[in-house]
Amino acid sequence: METITIPSSEYEALKGEVARLNQQVQWLMEQMRLSKHRQYGASSEKSSYEQLSLFNEAEATADANVAEPELVEVERHYRKKKRESGDRLPADLPVEVVEHDLPRDEQVCPECGGDLHVMGRETRRELKLIPAKAVIVEHVRKVYACRDCEKDSCGVPIRKAPMDEPVMKGIFASPEAVAYIMTQKFVMGAPLYRQEQDWNRYGVMLSRQTMSNWLIRCAEDYLAPIFEALREIMLEYSPALHADETTLQVLHEPDKTAQSKSCMWLYRTSGYNRHGIRMPMPITLYDYQPDKKAIRPEAFLKSYKGYLHTDGYAAYHSLPEDIIIVGCWAHARRKFTDALKSMLEKDREGSGAFVGKQYCDKLFMLERQFTDLSPDERFLKRQEQAKPILDEFHTWLNAQHIVKNAFGQALTYMLDQWKYLARYLLDGRLEISNNRAERSIKPFVISRKNFLFANTPRGAKASAVMFSIIETAKENGLNPYVYLSYIFRNAPNWNIRNDLDRLQLLLPNSVPAFCKAIADA
Numbered sequence: 001m002e003t004i005t006i007p008s009s010e011y012e013a014l015k016g017e018v019a020r021l022n023q024q025v026q027w028l029m030e031q032m033r034l035s036k037h038r039q040y041g042a043s044s045e046k047s048s049y050e051q052l053s054l055f056n057e058a059e060a061t062a063d064a065n066v067a068e069p070e071l072v073e074v075e076r077h078y079r080k081k082k083r084e085s086g087d088r089l090p091a092d093l094p095v096e097v098v099e100h101d102l103p104r105d106e107q108v109c110p111e112c113g114g115d116l117h118v119m120g121r122e123t124r125r126e127l128k129l130i131p132a133k134a135v136i137v138e139h140v141r142k143v144y145a146c147r148d149c150e151k152d153s154c155g156v157p158i159r160k161a162p163m164d165e166p167v168m169k170g171i172f173a174s175p176e177a178v179a180y181i182m183t184q185k186f187v188m189g190a191p192l193y194r195q196e197q198d199w200n201r202y203g204v205m206l207s208r209q210t211m212s213n214w215l216i217r218c219a220e221d222y223l224a225p226i227f228e229a230l231r232e233i234m235l236e237y238s239p240a241l242h243a244d245e246t247t248l249q250v251l252h253e254p255d256k257t258a259q260s261k262s263c264m265w266l267y268r269t270s271g272y273n274r275h276g277i278r279m280p281m282p283i284t285l286y287d288y289q290p291d292k293k294a295i296r297p298e299a300f301l302k303s304y305k306g307y308l309h310t311d312g313y314a315a316y317h318s319l320p321e322d323i324i325i326v327g328c329w330a331h332a333r334r335k336f337t338d339a340l341k342s343m344l345e346k347d348r349e350g351s352g353a354f355v356g357k358q359y360c361d362k363l364f365m366l367e368r369q370f371t372d373l374s375p376d377e378r379f380l381k382r383q384e385q386a387k388p389i390l391d392e393f394h395t396w397l398n399a400q401h402i403v404k405n406a407f408g409q410a411l412t413y414m415l416d417q418w419k420y421l422a423r424y425l426l427d428g429r430l431e432i433s434n435n436r437a438e439r440s441i442k443p444f445v446i447s448r449k450n451f452l453f454a455n456t457p458r459g460a461k462a463s464a465v466m467f468s469i470i471e472t473a474k475e476n477g478l479n480p481y482v483y484l485s486y487i488f489r490n491a492p493n494w495n496i497r498n499d500l501d502r503l504q505l506l507l508p509n510s511v512p513a514f515c516k517a518i519a520d521a
Helices: 008-040 057-061 147-152 175-186 192-201 208-237 295-300 314-318 329-341 352-369 375-399 406-426 435-451 457-475 480-494 500-504
Strands: 071-074 077-080 143-145 158-160 240-250 261-269 284-289 306-309 323-326
Touching: 143 147, 175 192, 175 208, 175 435, 175 457, 175 480, 192 208, 208 284, 208 457, 208 480, 208 500, 240 435, 240 457, 261 295, 261 435, 261 457, 284 295, 284 457, 295 314, 323 406, 329 352, 329 406, 352 375, 352 406, 375 406, 435 457, 457 480
Parallel strands: 240 306, 306 323
Antiparallel strands: 071 077, 143 158, 240 261, 261 284
């Protein structure tokens, strides 16, 4: 074996280079494992330990809100009552009866030749689904004149029967047609080109361009005023809002390439109004903007004073002081979860990422226990039980050594965001996470996979308005199709831009009961 002598300075340099390369290899392996897990693994953040290392298993699994199972007595022992099927049909669903009878000449007894009589009936029920169909509705208005005046007077008075205004003058669209197309696109995720193909198969030659024009005009004329009214209510009555954002491609954006990304911002109410009472009308609003700059939420939230739940996006942190940013513990916990997923399974238990996630899990477990408390009671419980855990967690975080790996990223995120994360303790009306916003922006993300992009900024703005009205309707237990049909039937006759009282009648909390979804009625 040949021995080579090198200067100590060169040896130390080589040693440092090897350490750097080993760290880089470890980092790349972590990223590869995390990428594979994201592609093939479960998305759940639950761990096998599920917080049992921090507190008693009985406390972790018990839930006082879950009713005890009913027991049905069966000879000498008890058995859990069989769970009813989730399938059910409305009680008022029309019934079509088809009777099956013997021919008259066969209603004879084969033994004695006497007449047979009906001794009973066997019934089988089926659910029959009828595809959408198109119908032409002709509105015929009678015009009246006076025959005596026609004979004796120079002028003839004419009277016309009353008739509602059309949803769009000079257009053959009905309120139901526009509502159906809008619901198919923004609730069912069916792009206009698919709807065009479907209608063409039924012989209705309705182009996607025509449908697009209908949607944009109705959104601008009738839904936009409702959107603005909801925005004013949101900013005035909600002490805490949730915000999130996602990208959107707009092909013909001024001064931008077709490949560039625009932004769809989301704002929604939290669980309580300023008086600590459950929000009577949850509101979810989308706001299209050409970029993700901080001036966009600042403009939308102008005049708002209160809390804003967000993720760690820096644009929110430069908002005016009247808006207090509250961090999201779901995002924080996800950093430790990702760090665990990037590790070999044998190295996970007892690791720093494991301990960090345990702290987060304990905070979430406490929040589940506080669910049914009033805001004031929740505030006191958090001070008593959650704050000591936060203080201990913060001390532990500061004692950790930050290295360049997934765990180091989690530590850096936690320390950078700590002042925002700890703010949920300030008010019992606040929530531990921004999951409300994430759930509300998901329908748009799913729909985007179908329509992929918007053609123009005007279409993107109209889409934001339509998504807002539909998602707010769903939050309030309304049937989107019935609700939109109600709006498009009445708004053309009510001058809602100038008559605020009429406009109020179109808000989700004011519409008739028949707009309710059957499942929520």
